[in-house]
Amino acid sequence: MNYWLMKSEPDTFGINDLCNRPNQTEHWDGVRNYQARNMMRDDMKLGDQVFFYHSNCEEPGIVGIMEIAKEGYPDFSAFFPTDTHFDPKSDPEHPRWIMVDVKYVRTLSREIPLKELKGYEQLAELPLVRRGNRLSIMPVSKEQWDFILSLEAQRPD
């Protein structure tokens, strides 16, 4: 089993939006970055666990857990000119972009803010806390995953 972290802007699609979807499942469309696409296409497997991260908001941080409910398939939002994620270089015959489906697992008992995550030596290698990182999807090691979850029950300093 692999572990991941995926970013979304809560104003656009937050963890409560996922929780309220039918079957608490939604397709993760709109990723337009090759590195992130390749991970969804090649490495994400059914049942993999994923941290839901709120980005570009008042308090960026990890807010919950979801799991991969469907492995990579063409991101159809690229096909429609009226869609904000439209890409004329992608079509159903030759899809350029890939998405997965995610299913809500649970909301953390407290949000773990980015500024707290940055303070732990155990997470120094996590791309999220590294300077200038812009990846919206990244792998999380088992060690990092367990460590972050152990923070949930703790009060921050």
Place this chain on the structure above:
DNA sequence: GCCAACGTTGGC
């Protein structure tokens, strides 16, 4: 294949 210009991400 280089690299300047440009657009986007995302923390602050």
Place this chain on the structure above:
DNA sequence: GCCAACGTTGGC
């Protein structure tokens, strides 16, 4: 809203 960091584009 600002802007640093980064990815992509396209002229040469």
